[in-house]
Amino acid sequence: MASPPPHALIIPYPAQGHVIPLMELAHAMVDRGFIVTFVNSEFNHARVVAAMSPSSSPGNNGVGGLDRIRLVAVPDGMEPGEDRNNLVRLTILMTEFMAPAVEELIHRSGEEDGEEKITCMVTDYNVGTWAVDVARRTGIRSAAVWPASAAVMATLLSFNKLIEDDIIDAEHGSAMGKETFKLSPEMPEMQSAHLAWNCVGDHDQQATLFKYLVKGVLAVDQCEFFICNSFHAAEPGAFSLFPKLLPIGPLLTGERGGDKAVGHLWQPEDAECISWLDAQPEPGSVVYVAFGSFTMFDRRQFQELALGLELCGRPFLWVVRPDIGYGKVHDYPDGFLDRVVGESGGTGRGKLVSWAPQQRVLAHPSVGCFVSHCGWNSTMEGVRNGVPFLAWPYFADQFVNQVYISDVWKVGLKAVKDEEAGVITKEHIADRVEVLMGDAGIRERVEELKKAAHESIQDGGSSHGNFDKFVEAMKQA
Template sequence: MVTATTSPPHAIVIPYPAQGHVIPHLELAHALVDRGFTVTFVNSEFNHHRVLAAMADTTATTGLLGRIRLVAVPDGMEPGEDRNNLVRLTVLMAEHMAPRVEDLISRSHAETDEPITCMMTDYSLGTWTLDIARRTRIKSAAVWPASAAVLASLLSIPKLIQDNIIDSKDGSALMQGTFKLSPDMPIMHTAHLAWNCIGNHQGQDALFRNVFGCVRAVEKCDLLLCNSFLGAEEATFAQFPKVVPIGPLLTGERRGRAVGHFWRPEDDACVSWLDAQPARSVVYVAFGSFTMFDTRQFQELALGLELCGRPFLWVVRPDIVHGDVHDYPPGFLDRVGGAGGRGKLVAWSPQQQVLAHPAVACFVTHCGWNSTMEGVRNGVPFLAWPYFADQFVNQLYICDVWKVGLRAEADESGVITKEHIASRVEELMSCASMRDRVEAMKKVALESLKEGGSSHDNFDMFVRAMKE
């Protein structure tokens, strides 16, 4: 095995090719560089080009971030294919990315004076990345970029099968209802198991096989890391002691450095507008990189933001509406935009900077884990509006466990109405006890990252293990 005694520590970092995974893995790469590592950061070609396009031009021309080298490998999908089809993407990556990653590691050993000595792989790629680490005899850590509770549900798949809660073939629910992984952990719903709420049922069995394969694969790695902190999920970490919390990773806080976004942030437009707003007055609305709306729900959201009577900053991603047509309600843009309007619409935002701004009062969110952690560590209460995958469990934490947010609830037709949105926003803005709870969580999160804090000490332990 190549070790730090014969060469400087050199990590290869491989995220799953989705923005919510690339961002925390790139922050992990920066943190490793801070501790003396060289990093090779491997993206799919498609996402590599998106990250470069969102970076400063001077950095994008080189593909270098100090001691981080950005590398692209093909994911096996054709140009123009729908990369939101996560089932197909996951299957193709194992076939097309694996041999190139293994060749990259092998060539570093044969041809360079800084051979790759360790791997940080996204947990969701573990079926093939951890086999490569074993064959090339380098240390490895699997990184779970979401909540420990969702990771616990994956690690519990054998028991869920044994207890006849899920089907062994495709993971589908054999019982409709709720269950607990341990007496002290939150109640979970069978329909909200991550593999049961990604896309449609086509390819469900293949997706579940990959998920189940990752459970077996992580037994081969040296460490299993989680982007959470002890105070957020103490019961889960007690029940699953092999999961090591190192979060919340400070995603988005490295100003002037690439953080993994796929769209160029409109920094000046967002921040200068926020600077002109009163303290704790702005409703911030952002739904991540995957959430899609139909036209009716999109319009109800627009009208709800108008109806709430508060200034709002709304991130309207270019592809957020099915069909890519932003069909705003008649006259909406004229009423809320312009010099006298209360609304600011942008295609993307520097979210960490926005949530840290004193003008922001609440966060209407899809409950992605990065967004959840960013909201918590900035002390901002949530209107929780999940879309898919782990986001339903994250909503449960936000609303029922931590009690730092409210649910956005659909009516009998499945639509979250403008009246409901406005009412929930008003309730959030006026609830002092909820703000006190999220401020208390913020304090715990930040304490965990300081020297002597649990996440800080865990990260140091991880660094030592990878350097040995």
């Protein structure tokens, strides 16, 4: 009799930027012969099901109509209506509420007819502190996934050195006297105030997050594999420092099987934006503007962005999320919608959507630059499609990603706040867009990086080989 297929339990951190790459990883493992059970928080499970493509129905276990992955929900410990953008509180509650539910799920697996026993766990590093303990107690193999850049992971793995060199405080990880540092001669200069844990919440929340992330460093040492959504040519210095961290990317985040969204929590996506892009007369003419699932602007900065897009005089596709505090109609500058967008919402040179199929948008020949918050998924999507960036980070790891975009790869420009005005001004936005659209050097470099990204995931590429090693190890009993 043939051996039963391996059964992987995949656990993302409960935020869209983590669910998306781990969902794509799940599909890639199914491609290699795995059964996959994908564990979301109850809150995000409901959002993923709601965002499934029309060819799917909530009654099946597939995602995007592919019928390949079993979706399971567990509680995250937060109350209905509680702010799940409070990542520190969410992180703390996961250990208490998600861990026992996942452990019970593993113990129960294989009990029903036709269901295979869970044989391995692939966990987001950010839930690794408890998930790896669950894997050890239940006797299954484990691997950790770092869904952000290797450079940010390198700062975490170097926390002892950062403490010894008086870069950060040992107790709460906050920046000390030295404003900048380099982990090695091959790594770029970074700002201690821009370390990921120093860019989330207030001081107490940052200290709590730092301690949690440091525990994660110790937890992932117990994992057999430690993989990340990057590629060697993008961050050779970080991979040289920590060769145990294996790049398997860039993953095709956000899409699979044509127009089927993978793992998106915001919905509905506006498919009309693709036909709008098709109608643009010139290739490389459109400014694409999207700031991910967390970025919030105050009213003044929001209006300055709108006026900057108007001032640049180019067609633009702007993703304006529907959540509270961002993009209410009355927050637009007076007359902006009539002047730039048009009364029908899409007949002018500006197109506003609540969410977009970003992979398809960035792959479209009409798109000429990407105004981005520098989230890692967006960064990798821009790179793999060869689109220059206007880099505008908001929090967490995004400031380090901006350094790579503008200073290391040199495939984009930084959006810089005017200290006197207190905002990134409309004039600066329009000027940066114009420079990006006309800079042949930036376009040449982003094309070279795009080529390296695609080579890494082809047969014979470094990421492809690392993924082969990973899946073969996880298949072993």
